[in-house]
Amino acid sequence: MKRILLASASIVAFAGAAAAEVAFNGEAALGYNNTDAISEADDDLGFYWDAELGVTLSQELDNGLTAAATVTVDLTDNEVDDFDMLADGYVLSLTSETAGLYFGDTDQAANKRWNGVSEMEQDGFSETDGETVLRGDFMAYGLGVSLSALVDNTTDDNLNGPGDTLDQYSVGVDGEFGSFQFTTAYQTEENDFSDASGDFEPDEIFGISVGTAFAGADVDVAYARNLTTEEDSTGIEAAFPIGPVTLGAFYVAESAQDDGYGIAVDYVSGAITVSTAWENVDDSEDWAIEAGYDFGMGLMAYAGVSDAADDYYVATTYALAEGAQLLVSYAVDDSDDSEDEIGDPEYQEGTTVEVSFEF
Numbered sequence: 404m405k406r407i408l409l410a411s412a413s414i415v416a417f418a419g420a421a422a423a424e425v426a427f428n429g430e431a432a433l434g435y436n437n438t439d440a441i442s443e444a445d446d447d448l449g450f451y452w453d454a455e456l457g458v459t460l461s462q463e464l465d466n467g468l469t470a471a472a473t474v475t476v477d478l479t480d481n482e483v484d485d486f487d488m489l490a491d492g493y494v495l496s497l498t499s500e501t502a503g504l505y506f507g508d509t510d511q512a513a514n515k516r517w518n519g520v521s522e523m524e525q526d527g528f529s530e531t532d533g534e535t536v537l538r539g540d541f542m543a544y545g546l547g548v549s550l551s552a553l554v555d556n557t558t559d560d561n562l563n564g565p566g567d568t569l570d571q572y573s574v575g576v577d578g579e580f581g582s583f584q585f586t587t588a589y590q591t592e593e594n595d596f597s598d599a600s601g602d603f604e605p606d607e608i609f610g611i612s613v614g615t616a617f618a619g620a621d622v623d624v625a626y627a628r629n630l631t632t633e634e635d636s637t638g639i640e641a642a643f644p645i646g647p648v649t650l651g652a653f654y655v656a657e658s659a660q661d662d663g664y665g666i667a668v669d670y671v672s673g674a675i676t677v678s679t680a681w682e683n684v685d686d687s688e689d690w691a692i693e694a695g696y697d698f699g700m701g702l703m704a705y706a707g708v709s710d711a712a713d714d715y716y717v718a719t720t721y722a723l724a725e726g727a728q729l730l731v732s733y734a735v736d737d738s739d740d741s742e743d744e745i746g747d748p749e750y751q752e753g754t755t756v757e758v759s760f761e762f
Contacts, residue, residue, distance in 0.1 A: 426459040429762045438753025454478040471496045502541035509536050512549035513588035516575025519612050519625040520638030521653045522663045522684050526627035527604045546578035570594050587611045606631035634659040647672040660685040707746040713737040716746045726761040
């Protein structure tokens with residue numbers, strides 16, 4: 404990341420300003436893939452490339468606040484017909500040590516604070532994916548509190564310009580009481596938000612969760628209710644480390660479908676990592692075994708298999724230098740679904756050779 408300190412007379416003259424900074428970061432990738440995948444969301448057949456630039460402007464004010472703006476721009480992408488710069492995300496913020504105000508492509512309050520149990524069906528708080536959010540965070544009596552609303556700036560037929568209305572209000576709270584941690588979250592039912600993405604959940608939802616540790620195990624209990632459909636989920640999850648092995652399990656009681664449950668066993672020792680998982684959610688079974696080995700000198704190897712051996716992959720990565728990596732992978736997806744990513748690392752189907760850079 405490169406940083407440039409602006410100390411010109413014009414910056415110093417800024418009302419209440421103490422110091423200003425501009426930070427740049429970016430990433431770029433060039434690769435080749437030989438398989439035309441089923442998924443329409445990823446068209447990386449043949450040569451593909453993309454580059455992204457992030458810029459953060461920040462200003463420390465004399466009153467203890469920091470004003471900032473972060474913009475992410477797609478400089479080029481082979482899936483776009485032309486090479487115009489595409490704004491991918493932006494966030495404006497005004498923050499202090501105990502509070503912050505955010506506007507842009509940022510988390511909604513409920514989703515930011517919520518910490519539930521795996522595979523709960525009714526805790527689908529809306530996730531931000533390109534929508535504009537207005538959110539405030541603050542600390543009160545040791546609790547972290549967030550309040551937010553979606554900003555709907557679509558054109559209203561009765562107005563000459565954007566409607567600029569607020570929709571789907573959201574609140575999230577987290578904190579600790581002794582050895583217990585808790586989160587609670589709530590979002591209202593949306594009215595008519597036409598700019599929503601596929602991660603947007605229009606229903607009214609409430610959730611509460613409590614976690615603690617005893618006898619060496621981490622245990623979480625959570626309850627979520629969709630107040631629109633009047634369906635709920637109640638779940639418990641535990642993780643217990645035994646030397647290099649961590650055992651995990653969850654169980655979720657559902658009112659709208661079959662109960663869900665699963666187990667996981669992870670092993671980490673030296674250069675070897677192994678992860679195994681099995682789950683049955685709504686009477687649908689899934690399992691996976693994935694492993695990695697660190698040869699040293701920046702060379703890593705990975706392999707995985709899942710879903711009755713229909714999906715599997717082998718891959719290797721090599722660190723060319725700091726911030727530069729070479730990836731070679733081969734993956735097979737015989738499940739005939741719409742997902743092009745295979746395994747936890749989300750490899751592309753077929754043979755892929757890719758070099759990537761981070762700046």
